[in-house]
Amino acid sequence: MLPTDFALQVRGVTKSFGANTVLRGIDLDVPRGKVVALIGPSGSGKTTMLRSLNGLEMPDAGKVTVGASITTGRPALSVDFGDAAPSQKSRSQQLSQLRDRSAMVFQQYNLFPHMTVLQNVIEGPVQVQKRPREEVIAEAEALLARVGLADKRDSYPFELSGGQQQRVGIVRALALKPQLLLFDEPTSSLDPELVDDVLAVIKELAEEGWTMVIVTHELAFARQMADEVVFMDGGVVVERGPASQVLRKPQEERTQAFVRRLLHEL
Ligand code: ADP
Ligand code: MG
Numbered sequence: 001m002l003p004t005d006f007a008l009q010v011r012g013v014t015k016s017f018g019a020n021t022v023l024r025g026i027d028l029d030v031p032r033g034k035v036v037a038l039i040g041p042s043g044s045g046k047t048t049m050l051r052s053l054n055g056l057e058m059p060d061a062g063k064v065t066v067g068a069s070i071t072t073g074r075p076a077l078s079v080d081f082g083d084a085a086p087s088q089k090s091r092s093q094q095l096s097q098l099r100d101r102s103a104m105v106f107q108q109y110n111l112f113p114h115m116t117v118l119q120n121v122i123e124g125p126v127q128v129q130k131r132p133r134e135e136v137i138a139e140a141e142a143l144l145a146r147v148g149l150a151d152k153r154d155s156y157p158f159e160l161s162g163g164q165q166q167r168v169g170i171v172r173a174l175a176l177k178p179q180l181l182l183f184d185e186p187t188s189s190l191d192p193e194l195v196d197d198v199l200a201v202i203k204e205l206a207e208e209g210w211t212m213v214i215v216t217h218e219l220a221f222a223r224q225m226a227d228e229v230v231f232m233d234g235g236v237v238v239e240r241g242p243a244s245q246v247l248r249k250p251q252e253e254r255t256q257a258f259v260r261r262l263l264h265e266l
Pocket of ligand 1: 017020022040041042043044045046047048049
């Protein structure tokens with residue numbers, strides 16, 4: 001049984017693309033309402049890990065458990081990718097069950113270019129979750145206002161700055177009312193002057209008690225925000241611990257080298 005205060009537990013997740021083994025047995029624990037920052041060099045499997053949590057990627061083995069939801073009363077969900085050869089159908093059911101628990105904010109925003117801001121935000125709740133359209137629109141408008149984008153409701157993504165598009169990306173994730181928010185380098189495509197607005201929104205969400213996993217290269221931000229930092233390299237978790245420890249006094253040589261390199265780039 002999963003302790004009730006856990007939002008997410010990952011055990012032994014592995015994933016290969018052909019001969020390239022990308023995840024080599026990842027364990028991850030995220031307590032309810034906490035922020036975990038996932039850091040690591042390019043190619044270390046961070047995006048693949050997040051996509052596996054969001055049901056966008058099918059792990060080869062391992063188990064992902066999302067804790068029960070206090071707000072919706074939904075029971076815990078456990079997906080075991082190590083199950084002996086289940087049918088294609090039950091596999092895709094497993095993925096959509098997982099996808100239903102979390103929402104992802106992508107590095108490249110991934111907004112639908114032919115849809116307005118509002119249409120982007122309500123698409124998932126209305127089409128996938130089958131929630132009442134009027135109610136979803138009202139919630140979407142409130143969320144847009146919250147991130148300072150009320151007046152962009154009917155704009156198209158190409159009419160927005162990167163920072164505005166990413167704030168729409170965050171609103172789109174929130175509109176799904178997920179149990180977990182997953183961020184994949186949410187500011188790495190942004191011009192430097194647009195980064196702070198997006199980080200401020202994420203920080204507010206953390207203070208509100210959202211459970212979040214954030215892949216980021218913003219070490220200062222991670223140090224400020226994250227309850228725990230997990231350093232991945234070569235498809236394994238090399239080191240994990242409180243942000244103050246992993247970022248300031250890393251124990252492992254690989255973590256030391258990575259942190260030193262990032263700090264020098266700043
Ligand atoms: P990171 O986000 O840490 O940079 P990724 O998870 O994106 O790492 O990628 C890890 C490795 O997996 C890379 O070698 C990448 O080329 C490979 N990879 C990721 N997605 C795919 C895919 N869909 N098909 C084949 N290889 C992939
Ligand atoms: Mg990545």
